Amino acid sequence: MADSAHSHTADAHASGGTRRDFLVIAGNALLGVGAACTVWPLITSMNPARDVLAAGAPIDVDLSSLQPGQQVLVLWRSRPIFIVHRTPAELTKLQASADTSLLRDPNSAVLQQPPYATNWHRSIKPEYLVLVGICTHLGCIPEFTPQPGGSLGPAWPGGYFCPCHGSRYDLSGRVFSGVPAPYNLPVPPHHFLNDTTVRIGEDPPNSTFDFDSIEQI
């Protein structure tokens, strides 16, 4: 095809191209569209299949047996979800300025949670925290370490410690400054069906939050 381009006459150039130019360009364009249409089904077959998507439907968790100070780990869309029942003492600590001054994003400015969880306790009900338990650094599962002090130093207020690269979060999933993780732990869409049943994966009525819009999981 490159050869034919050399055989243009001066007249053809003056008139802006030959019939052959048109056919070559149109033919190649059609070939490109055909190639794209052929490759697309192959590529998209690697995306989540419909049964995988269906398995990502919301799940209901009964919290009636979850005592204050305990955490339960459930799986939603193949991801670990932390549900914590925080004690009143822990809730008080989350608001103490001595502790919040050590945080990177204490007011949850980065979009890592739905609007209804953009508050100091990062949840709908202060006592119940729902988090995606995946470190925003490189994807490990942070350890639930609610006891203050201990091997993490006297300043440790209690929260999450990631064993992979030492990232730390408080008991609202807010990341500390000076650790590798850049963002707070994400809060998934959730709402309460009654006092002790939480549905994970679905926004409260009248709320339209797109979980895909968050900064990073």
Next chain:
Amino acid sequence: MAVSQNKLVQWIDHRLPVFTYLDHELHEYPTPKNLNYWWNFGSLAGAMLMIMIATGIFLAMQYDPNVGDAFQSVERIMREVNYGWLIRYIHMNGASFFFIVVYIHLFRGLYYGSYKTPRELLWMLGVVIILLMMATAFMGYVLPWGQMSFWGATVITNLFSAIPGVGKDIVTWLWGGFAVGNPTLNRFFALHYLLPFVILGVVILHILALHQHGSNNPLGIDRKGPQDSVPFHPYYTYKDMFGLSVFLIIFAIFVFYFPNLLGDPQNSIPANPMQTPPEIVPEWYLLPFYAILRSIPSKLLGVCALFGAIFILFVVPWLDTSRVRSAYFRPVYKWVFWLLVIDAFVLGAVGAHRPEGWWIVIGRIGTFYYFFHFIVLMPLIGWFERPLPLPPSIAEAVLKKKRHGADALLSPLAPRGEP
């Protein structure tokens, strides 16, 4: 040797001469100027191999080679995976179309004597490819783990039990157990993934052997000079692309409108090792060989005839004693060739029916004639037949045809008294 004005191309070519090689094998490569459309089927087979490998890799990403999950995983591909139905139907029908293309390619070679000196090894590599294709297709058919998959695997692996002495041990070794089961399915999946790349390797050798002496042609006479040939590119690359377009339209009609026409409904039933289906038939492309197997009333001889029917193709270059390549100049062989084609279809029909009544008789006649053709007719006709005079050169024949304005020479499947 500037292959391109492009500086980057020149830089690479100076260090890694891929462009020079491509230019040599495609652009300079002289090809007879009189090739007809029967010569399209080689490149079509190459295209089919690429389609099968591409779709196969994506299917393997979703398939589960475990007897408990295999059938469901294929159903999942059909129902849940994005475009899984399309990829599987292309792969499934692709197997059939691959064989259609390769069988036409084979009969093209038989008609025009493409196996004759100096192309014996080219031909034999082609037979190796067909054998590998049959093995690959058979193992691929087992993977969906339907009733035909399971019982086909049982019957075909049991063929080896006919080997005296060690047969039983070989079959157990093939199964990896006491019957076709999970180990069998696992190894069939591994081999079904491997063999296409082995085929690709043999195809490269096939092309290497082809390019040593170039394509045969409908007249079956050698090229004598530049006037007899045209460069492969762009003349035959574009002709091949046109042929491919037409072929893909027909292929697409099957994929989209008759995706299950060539399949067996029995294979929509999950494999049941406790019940044999009423009729066991292989895929259509193996039916003639299956008919030969069933026509011989002896286990060992039947298996020998089955494999012999393919292996005899290896010695065709020496069974054919005629020095004239193209059947176009061979008034007797030409008709015998078509009898062989009819025989292949008859054997295919026999293979599709239960071995009862007349089908047994027809199967035995067809099997006898198949071997009679290669072992007796091919050598004898070569000795006794008086070929028509060959034209002095391809160019002269082509120009003469052009002067007469007749289509006789280039459509040798409807030949006349030329030249």
